[in-house]
Amino acid sequence: MREPRWLPWARWIVLGSLGLFTLVPLYVMATTSIKPLGDVQGDFHWIPTTISLQPFADIWRTVPLAHYFVNSLVVASIAAVASVTIAVFAAYAISRYRFPGRRVFSVTVLSTQMFPGILFLLPLFMIFVNLGNTIGVELYGSRTGLIITYLTFSLPFSIWMLVGYFDSIPTALDEAAQVDGSGPVGALLRVVIPAAMPGIVAVAIYAFMTAWAEVLFASVMTDESTRTLAVGLQGYSTQNDVYWNQLMAASLVVSVPVVAGFLLLQRYLVQGLTAGAVK
Amino acid sequence: MVASTTPRPGARRGTGAPDDGPQRSGGRGPGRVAALIPVRLRRLGLPYLLILPAIVLELLIHLVPMLVGIWMSFLKLTQFFIRNWSAAPGAGLANYEIAVDFDSAVGGSLLRSFTVTVAFTVLAVGLCWLLGTAAAVLMQGSFRGRGVLRTLFLTPYALPAYAGVITWSFMFQRDSGMVNHILVEQSGLLDERPFWLIGGNSFVALLVTYVWRIWPFAFLVLMAGVQNISDELYEASAIDGAGWWRQLRSITLPMLRPVNQVVVLVLFLWTFNDFNTPYVLFGGSAPEEADLISIHIYQSSFVTWNFGSGSAMSVLLLLFLLLVTAVYLVTTSRRTSRA
Structure with a gap:
């Protein structure tokens, strides 16, 4: 493309401002996490006067962060793996078969994505509480309740992304596998899944991130023993004080795993989004 | 809050196979006629078996709760009946009547929250789309630092909502925050330190935080859309002298129109339903000026423990979203097909 002479300037001004806007909070988060408490309570300083790694040691003692971390890890991992497994089968059916109800299924599943979370919150809360009271299945306050909820919430997006990936794999591949004696499920396991592996991993990461970051249900459906990071981080603010340096240090620590995963897989996510969105 | 989209009607992938027909897409090899019938029968059942787990979960966690929620909205479901809802007496339309009676305290605050949410959504979606498009268009082609910039832009979106928002909450603190440090001490634009997290400024704080967090999504999808435009189009038009x-x-x-249609719809639905940003930014309860509808319903349900009324509000919200989405899809699809 031929570029006018002013374009590089415009590019750097616009992209530079956006970069600054993006960067400043990240910078504040990082620098605040290495300041002693006294330095974050008074005036703001761009450059830390005293550097202290103490906040990174304190975060584990002020609140049971390790415990919340494990809760989030368990809930998000199981939800992600289960969601992707179920989505793989559903997406394979939608991508490879034309069956009555296929369209109704796709549209219904996708449209649940537009519904506000708050619409499900009150009834699910009621259902979970009353299931515990009537038949003794304690889903309220349990990890299981949270896992089932999260895995269902990421399911529509996972299915939609995977249909896009599967469509890009030539059907000739599965047919060749079937000629070799595999059934349709064998073809899925032996040919389609390996070929779509990058996409499957990307979708799993996405489902993991969603569960890791969820706030609304976590704030209502967990108790002290099952609390996740999303709610647990509130523990750094007490009635009198907010430990901002520890809060920033903890935010940094809980962000690192998901940000790293996301940035590694952004290319696959872009591919998947295009496959779905452009069609 | 997962990314989501609705497929465009009439725009399914073009495999050439008729939709909803019982046959497979793609050709089947000749021979093995005898085995054909049982295989066909088995194949008819197989797709249903494959989608069964997904259907069961969708039913249990989405459809059943939705129906239960609608049913709850017709009950007098106050705190006395939460643990034993079968005893809750019917309320008829009373929950709805209170919610839309804008002279009452409940209806009045719902209307105010709705107005705030509409204003917030229009501004936030507009800004996210504008920033996303500008960045996607300017990132076209290759130049030094492009990869680094792209990664930087996507980072706020990858951060868990609470981590990013809580940083903004620190920056908006009146006495120890960065924003007032710039506005009052460094630039001298203001003489007095304003409050950002209460009062009228809280709307601005919410908007800035939200746009910071969500515009990368618009950028991500639009960038993918830009990359999909064929170079030949640009080359041909350059030969014709187009600048x-x-x-x-x-x-x-x-060429971005189909992508835009999806992006704007998804942004609209996310923004209108956003709960995380105000909940984390204001620490549980939002000030009046930034009282988005989801947190309003949440607050009024869990403070008063009146779930019947909360459900009625949720159902009204759902009806509104359905209406807007339907109108949006009909108008944009017509425009796209005419173009």
């Missing part, structure tokens, strides 16, 4: 602006107006923006 950069002309190419932007006549090629890039029109």
